[in-house]
Amino acid sequence: MKKIACISLLLMCLACQLWAFTLDFEGGTDWDAVGWITSGVQLITIGGDDVIYADIDEGWKFKSDNGKQSTNWEFFISGDMALSSPYDNVVRVNFTDSISHFQIGYSSWYTFVIEAYDLGGNLLDQESGDANSKYWNGTGLSYLDLYSSSGRISYVLLYADEDDFANAGWWVADNMTYEYPSSPAIPEWPSAMLASSGMMMLGYIRRLKLRLKS
Numbered sequence: 001m002k003k004i005a006c007i008s009l010l011l012m013c014l015a016c017q018l019w020a021f022t023l024d025f026e027g028g029t030d031w032d033a034v035g036w037i038t039s040g041v042q043l044i045t046i047g048g049d050d051v052i053y054a055d056i057d058e059g060w061k062f063k064s065d066n067g068k069q070s071t072n073w074e075f076f077i078s079g080d081m082a083l084s085s086p087y088d089n090v091v092r093v094n095f096t097d098s099i100s101h102f103q104i105g106y107s108s109w110y111t112f113v114i115e116a117y118d119l120g121g122n123l124l125d126q127e128s129g130d131a132n133s134k135y136w137n138g139t140g141l142s143y144l145d146l147y148s149s150s151g152r153i154s155y156v157l158l159y160a161d162e163d164d165f166a167n168a169g170w171w172v173a174d175n176m177t178y179e180y181p182s183s184p185a186i187p188e189w190p191s192a193m194l195a196s197s198g199m200m201m202l203g204y205i206r207r208l209k210l211r212l213k214s
Contacts, residue, residue: 020101020179026079028053034083040096040184045088046157054084054172074134075107075172076141082107082174089168090159093176100151101179105141108171109133110162116146119154128161141174151181 023037033050034043043051075082085091093102098119106112108131116125125146132138146156158173160166 019181019183020177022175022177024079024175025053025081025083028081030055030081041178042094043083044092044094045085046090046092047088049085049087051083051085051091054082055080074109076132076134076138077107077172077174078105078141079174082172083176084169084172085158086169089166089170090157091173093156093158095154095178097180097184098148098151099153099178100148100181101177102146102153102156103143103175103177104158104173105143105175106158106171106173107133107138107141108160109135110160110166110170112142112144112171113157113159113161114144114146115157116148116153117155117157118148118152124148124153143175 021038023041025034028034030053032053034053035050036042045051083091102114102116104114106129108129110131111128112131113126113128115123118124125148127144127146129142129144130136132140132142146153158171160171162170
């Protein structure tokens with residue numbers, strides 16, 4: 001019984017750790033729309049266009065929808081695949097359950113900005129980082145973080161800031177981490193906790209059987 005209790009406790013600790021998730025986007029296909037990454041996270045531009053996967057190893061080039069912008073790849077990512085927004089400079093990351101912490105790696109030709117908002121559209125936190133593309137002598141991905149002590153981040157905006165707004169396609173993002181303030185009510189989290197509960201129940205049934213036999 002003690003062994004089962006220890007295993008259950010371990011699984012419950014793992015469940016707590018699973019409140020934070022990291023997405024590296026390596027499972028995507030070049031130029032495919034990202035959309036709903038999981039049941040609880042959606043990426044889309046504020047204009048309603050697709051955010052896409054971009055495969056750097058294929059010599060990927062980006063081009064805006066007006067056909068005026070084209071350049072060789074000058075960005076850093078952590079693997080073969082990253083996120084790109086070739087149709088709109090501003091991307092919105094929606095969460096079905098509010099989060100408390102958000103982090104993302106970026107490579108951009110211009111200052112890169114991330115902003116956290118609550119469900120009512122109120123700005124909760126904002127961070128920005130310098131341009132860090134290969135053209136600007138960057139050395140790799142830079143990371144930015146957003147926080148809400150009350151866990152009220154409902155969505156996050158990502159964009160490159162040059163004058164009012166830069167044109168589409170001048171940044172990529174990779175390695176996105178988001179953390180819930182408590183267990184999320186979406187199918188990403190419960191598996192470990194259900195396993196823990198099941199182990200505890202089996203232990204209880206086993207102990208009850210031993211008592212009945214004695």
